[in-house]
Amino acid sequence: MSDHMTVQTTGGTVAGRAGAFKGIPYARPPRFGSPLPPEPWQGVRDAIEYGPVAPQNVDPILEQMFGVAPFPVDETGCLTLNVWTPEADDTGRPVMVWIHGGAFISGSGRDAVFDGTRLAARGDMVVVTLNYRLGAFGFLQLEDRPGSGNLGLLDQVAALEWVRANIAAFGGDPGNVTLFGQSAGAMSVAALLMVPAAKGLFHRAIVQSGSAEAVVDAAQAAAVTGEFLGLLGIEKSSTERLLDLPMAELLRAQQELGAAMRARGGLGLPFGPVVDGVVLTGQPLDAVRDGAAAGIPLIVGTNLEEGRMFTELVPDAPPVGPEVLSAVAGTFFPDGAEALEAFRCLERDVTPSGLFAAVLGEHMFRAPGIRLARAQEQAQMRAGLAPAVWSYLFSWPSTAMGGRLGACHSLELPFVFDTLGAPGTDRFTGPDAPQVLADEISGAWAQFARHGTPGDDWPAYDTESRWTRVFDVPVRAVRDPRSALRLLWDVPRAAEAG
Secondary structure, three states: OOEEEEOOOOOEEEEEEOOOEEEEEOOOOOOOOOOEEEOOOEEEEEOOOOOOOOOOOHHHHHHHHHHHOOOOEOOOOOOEEEEEEEOOOOOOOOEEEEOOOOOOOOOOOOOHHOOHHHHHHHHHHHEEOOOOOOOHHHHOOOEEEEOOOHHHHHHHHHHHHHHHHHHHHEEEEEEEEEEEEHHHHHHHHHHHOHHHHHHHOOOOOEOOOOOOOOOHHHHHHHHHHHHHHHOOOOOOHHHHHHHOOOHHHHHHHHHHHHHHHHHEEEEOOOOOOOOOOOOOOHHHHHHHOOOOOOOOOEEEEEEEEOOOHHHHOOOOOOOHHHHHHHHHHHHHOOOOOHHHHHHHHHOOOOOOOHHHHHHHHHHHHHHHEEEEEHHHHHHHHHHHOOOOEEEEOOOOOOOOOOOOOOOOOOOOOHHHHHOOOOHHHHHHHHHOHHHHHHHHHHHHHHHHHHHHHOOOOOOOOOOOEEEEEEEEEOOEEEEOOOHHHHHHHHHHHHHHHH
16 A cells, blocks of 8 residues: 555546545535535645534533543535545445444544454455534525425435445446444434435445434424524524524534423434435435335344343433333333343343333434335345345443443444444443454445455345344344344234234
8 A cells, every 4th residue: 555645536637645545625514504615726735634523512422422522613624525445446445435423423533443444454445524504504495495304315415426436446347336324323224214405325235233214294394493493593494594693602502402302301302304305305224225225235133132221321320210110111112011020030230220211222323224124125125135234233341431331332333344442432442342342343334345245254134034134242142132122123023024
């Protein structure tokens, strides 16, 4: 690999170092407007430093996970991406494009855990990470601003268009792009499976701890907009005032909105992709079931103890008592008492807080993940195609915080990117996290990006066998793991599954 590389892009020439090109502008973000092409530049632009992140409030969970200090924020210059490549030549390597999580209100493509150096080298491929607009800037729906409820998704589409136009110059193949993401990033991937503007821009997909059901309907979006405008003292007929308010004022209202939602018993997640009839014409899960993603190989999976990140790392989280636990279980499952008994038989932590975390993880991530896998498998079969769907369960438990985190939400990230040595990672994984597991999962992701299958030892998913790759030490394949929990919510869909 050359230490210094220079590449000509559609916007101008960029100079990277040691195979990494950072902070490349892929679009411009007019406030509450669709992304525009980046301003071209003259001469050679240094691409050795990450760009600023999208407007966001400080994320206390991220600080606790990795000890990460807040990154510089710039509303007008946040739409950048980063590229790692073994060599900027004409090899035509597989490309992996990463969409970060953060509940659609925080995060960036520059986190140290997302460094693409080792993943690119392992698979001899090109890895791309990106920023997109978050919170109100990316997902506040305004009636007089077309696309405003999905600007974050449109940013992601613009990044994929940049990849199609430019990635060959970095040694990548624009005809072999795998889109992968986690949490809100995985929800974005699931949504993009049905977005017409994204069709043909990626060819494989990986959904890590996400959902094809986490979209906001028109009524919800209108309620959020009304409450947000009220916090700013703006009438619905005067939304043009939003264009002139300081960024800090919008972030303040966003913070207050989330706090108000939590006080009412919600999760405090006001923003996400909106079913607006234009960018998103319906529920992504329904669209996938109807064949919107037919022909796209798909990996879908979750972590064993997703919910423990929220119960252990959210600051000032109120304690969960038996009454709250019963109410939540009754909301999420047809028979709350039956569900709690099933969880008690399977979970290592049967305190009210531990069971609450388990119920939350099953409802928010594992159940939607299984439904997405099944929808895609059925669509493939109806189209006369091989299933081409693979399921996983990441179950290796963190040893940090006295083991309280377990196999929680986001724990798989440093294993996927093979960045166990990144600064601060051991705060989250605990010391001596198994490199052999990083080899397994990052190797499977690289294999999938190159060949469209994660390997012969990982059986495809179908609704009869439900083969699932369990990422632990040792890694193994299991038929229908934790089926007792699946049957709690899957019974009404038995006819569909058959």
